[in-house]
Amino acid sequence: MTYILSALGLAALAVLPMLFGDYGTGMLVGLAGYVTLATSWAMFSGPTRYISLATVAFFGVGAYTVAVLNEVLPYPLVLLAAAGIGATMALLVGLSTLRLAGIYFVIFTFGLAELVRQLITWFEVNVTGTLGRYIFLDLEAKHIYWQLLALGAATLALSAWIRRSRLGLALRVIGDDETVAAHSGINLARTKLVLFVASSTIITLVGAIQAPRWVYVEPSIVFNPTVSFLTVIMALLGGATRLWGPLFGAVPLFLLFEWLSARFPDHFSILLGLMFMAVVYALPDGVLAALEKFRRKGNGNSATKPAKEANA
């Protein structure tokens, strides 16, 4: 039943570009991109509570891989190469940083995006001598949207599977108490690494798939730190520990940010920062958790079911 409903929902989403014009389809690309980013971000950061600001580091590497390889390799191989590079980078970063706790991890991941950007800039200026590249791929907005839709659906399916698996339980235990996790037989380093690599690979692919939208690509465009912050705030708004939380956060916030950036282009960053603080203070567990709490209060003490749903 769930499968049939999911297939129908996916089919309905897939025909949307036929109903909207070019502008609408462009919005859909952005929406699908951010839903996928937020969902894959939450796959690792939700249960473990490791707040990663490295999203744009992987996203940008994905986009840049396409920029470099789009005239050399056939498109499917370019995507495969991007996924491979993203996974390798995540493995190296994970091995060196997942021992860091709390705020140190946050700072490292933020620095990572800047480091990668500077490295690529340096390489392009000093070695290849071409800062800025063009992407000539015969892909329309709707093609990009379909790819993102497929990737987003696959990400949600993977998240749902992880939550029901041993791996998902291990992650929740790590989020609660790493000492107990280790003494219960959970290999902390390996568990975190597996998830970090999976999540980062998906993020890299989002960057790779979205890259043709830019046509012209340079490091300052694809390594824009706003992408990292938007991803975090979307996932947190919806609820990073829930399967559908990031989606519920990403959709309204994306639309809101589109409107804000068109209406107040000069004050956009300030508004983003204010919203970030508001979400963290007012809704630490996300909208879905707050709604549930509200509903439980409304139902009085007779409601014992929501506790079960909280884990769904």
Add this chain to the structure above:
Amino acid sequence: MSVLLETQGLTKRFGGLTAVNGVSLTVKRGEVLGLLGPNGSGKTTLMNLISGALKSSEGALLINGKDMTGAPPHRIAKSGVARTFQLVKILPSLTLEENVMVPAAFGPDRLWGKALKAQVAECLAMVGLNARAGQQASELTYIDQKRLELARALASAPKLLLLDEWLAGLNPTELHEGIRLIRELEQTGITIIMVEHIMDAVRALCPRCAVMNSGTLIADGPTDQVLSDPHVVAAYLGEEDA
């Protein structure tokens, strides 16, 4: 009886301080050993060395005949060692059932599905928490948290159970109940090392005792004998009063 745990000259230094100094201890399968000593004598550090929370500076650790020196805690847990913590550690955002599930799912037997459910139910029933399986662990009182921690430690069906002052902080009724619980465990043939300050509990539960003082083992033998050993009395009361 075969040997389950053997430490050979286990030593742990923190900078200039030697917290555990050349401790050699052998525990046979099915034994219940009380680990005594004044505060700061290195009991908890020794427990941390055995469970892998700390790596020894010197010496060897053998569990079930296998060399586990320097092994990480998850490997030691997988080899059949479970522990409770001096300051009770539950998983607050998980339900009681999920708390107990963890070591059963990741321990030596890696249970899942029906077998896991059955094991969890049995362990919760053993400590009398089965009726509250779906409740969130953060809602428990102190004694129930201790119960839950014990149920969780048992869930991996460990060969060796390390109890670090599990009876501390209980009122007389709860203490009585706690002693009864551990005695029930003893009947199952499990091997236990318990750090304990409550002498009545030690006398009731541990046929054998080892005593530490400033990091070294100063006595090891039948409980009656050890407790009347002048060195042990001196360690607890100070030389002059002894």
